[in-house]
């Protein structure tokens with residue numbers, strides 16, 4: 001992902017990481033007549049993901065609402081504000097809602113991809129963490145057991161064979177300090193404060 005790596009290197013305030021998501025396609029958001037964003041539903045949330053030029057080209061005829069899809073992309077975050085943007089580089093239809101009743105196996109239909117995305121996708125096939133958990137390192141959260149919570153999560157993920165799907169990353173104050181210890185699931189910026197270890201692991205499956 002040449003451009004994104006260059007951006008990250010030239011701006012220490014921006015963090016870029018790749019992702020793969022699976023979920024149900026909800027529809028497109030148009031800007032004029034252009035497909036600008038894709039909306040998809042995950043287990044417990046909905047996301048709006050910006051489409052790259054190439055992924056946009058053939059999408060309209062390939063996927064339909066309620067199809068099950070897989071999205072390869074990058075998440076670009078401002079390190080200070082934690083504001084993140086998601087960008088899709090390849091969308092695969094895993095199975096079609098319309099054809100499901102007659103299909104013996106899920107059908108995979110790939111959109112075209114641009115050169116820029118090839119490296120990203122190759123890297124993802126080699127080493128993939130679909131989710132990232134940001135852990136607040138500030139004293140408010142550390143005093144309330146952030147480290148122990150992280151350890152419990154790691155153990156639970158390991159027990160369920162999900163360790164490969166999650167990476168942990170240290171971050172600054174996430175706000176809502178009164179609910180410490182605070183963690184956030186990415187992509188999607190879901191706050192995990194107050195959730196049990198089991199409930200968090202269920203989000204990862």
Ligand code: FES
Nearest residue numbers: 136140141174177
């Ligand atoms: S101190 Fe951890 S969220 Fe503010």
